[in-house]
Amino acid sequence: MKKYFGIMVFAIFLVGCGDDDNGRGGIETVPPRPLSEVALEDDEEIRLFLQTHYYNYEEFNNPPADFDFNIRIEEIGEGDEDKTPLMEQVEQFSINISAEDFLIAEGEDNIPHNYYVLTAKEGAGLNPTFADSTFVRFEGSLLNGQVFDQVTTVSSFDLPSFQVPGFGSMRAFRGVGEGIQRLRAGDLIVDNPDGSFEVPGRGIGLVIFPSGLGTFNGLRSPIPQFSPLMFKLEILTTIRADHDNDGIPSFMEDIDGDGNVINDNTDGDTFGLGILPNYLDNDDDNDGIPTRDEIIIADDGTLSFPDSDGDGMPDYLDADS
Ligand SMILES: [Ca+2]
Ligand SMILES: [Ca+2]
Ligand SMILES: [Ca+2]
Ligand SMILES: [Ca+2]
Incomplete structure (x- = not known):
């Protein structure tokens, strides 16, 4: 936690100055750290998390009648030693990120960034492509479980938006766009009598990614700078746009x-x-x-x-x- 101390102070300073919380003030005044250094540090933190945590895979494998199909993550502790850690159940992917993607420091091109995807329930439909328009549900959190954003109804994500350089709201969560492409969408939409709908064949999973695929040195309260992020995802439908x-x-x-x-x-x-x-x-x-x-x-x-x-x-x- 020590490394965050100076940043906390800075964040408080920003609020005190009446700056907005999207971090633009911070970008101009806090020099970004090297992408390559942060990528390695984040990957170490993510891998440690994956080795020491498990999810409710037993429920997904044999769903109880009243199962809500929510992913729940627990730390492997006393009495849980026999659980299979997430590390053995995720797939690892890597993409290259350049400093110019953030419109910040120069000179660091094509730095590999690992991200990890768990498929808890395979969708019955198609994989979204990088250029699809998708309808999803999500919950974004820090690795300590603190949730910072959540949509439980339906949210529409146009996947190219995640790749526009800079600190726009979507690029700051590029890992979400990558994760969505690694899961499959549902197929049939079932209307409920009360006017709501459900997609029983939807894909359900989790993506965990380093800060270079996230907010990096941006300040988006309550996300600390240089913080790996984790998103639970449900992919309802995808449209070949x-x-x-x-x-x-x-x-x-x-x-x-x-x-x-x-x-x-x-x-x-x-x-x-x-x-x-x-x-x-x-x-x-x-x-x-x-x-x-x-x-x-x-x-x-x-x-x-x-x-x-x-x-x-x-x-x-x-x-x-
Ligand atoms: Ca291209
Ligand atoms: Ca020609
Ligand atoms: Ca076209
Ligand atoms: Ca033409």
């Missing part, structure tokens, strides 16, 4: 194939203060012909991409054809 309605599903507008649609902007054009990436642009090569008129959509929905001048660049991305 076509954000710009040009006929090409958004996940197919990731031209460089890096799992991120924000950084693909063939014609380099802008919109307002930001860029207009292909997945939001209905004329990707800016030749005045809508993408929809430069591709072929068969009756069964199959797409094909003509290349009239044969230069290897399909017409819809090729300004001179």
Whole structure:
């Protein structure tokens, strides 16, 4: 806990100055620590947590009649020594993060960040892609169990939003977007007589990620700086979005194939203060012909991409054809 002491004092100072709680004041005045150093430290903390805790897997394996399908995590203590630790039940993934993703310190590119996903109940539907629009329930907490955000009805998450650089509210929880993609959605939506609904086939799981996939050095009370985070997730449905309605599903507008649609902007054009990436642009090569008129959509929905001048660049991305 010692390392947080100075930060607590700073947080109190910020409140005293009437700053908002989104941490922007802190970003300008607290120098961020190196991503690589924090990533290793966070991973150690997460792995220790996974080795010393277990979840109610026995209930998920043989659900009692009144089971609420909530993940409950306990510390392995006296009488629990025979429980299987989370470490043996999670899958480990890794993605690279660069300092520029936070619009902060320079010089640290492609630093590996491990995150861990537990599938407590496999969904009956599809895996969301990185460009899908999803409907989920979630509960976000610190590793000590303190809950800082929760939606028990339904929340809509457009997954590309988690990859917009900077400290926007979504990028600060990129690990959530990654976790959602590793779980499966439900299939059928069942309406209840009282007007509510349920998705019995929904996927239920947990993602635990380092602060480089979270708020990092941002101040978002009550999350301390450089804090690993944990989210329980229920994936209700996922929609293969076509954000710009040009006929090409958004996940197919990731031209460089890096799992991120924000950084693909063939014609380099802008919109307002930001860029207009292909997945939001209905004329990707800016030749005045809508993408929809430069591709072929068969009756069964199959797409094909003509290349009239044969230069290897399909017409819809090729300004001179
Ligand atoms: Ca599209
Ligand atoms: Ca991309
Ligand atoms: Ca075009
Ligand atoms: Ca061409």
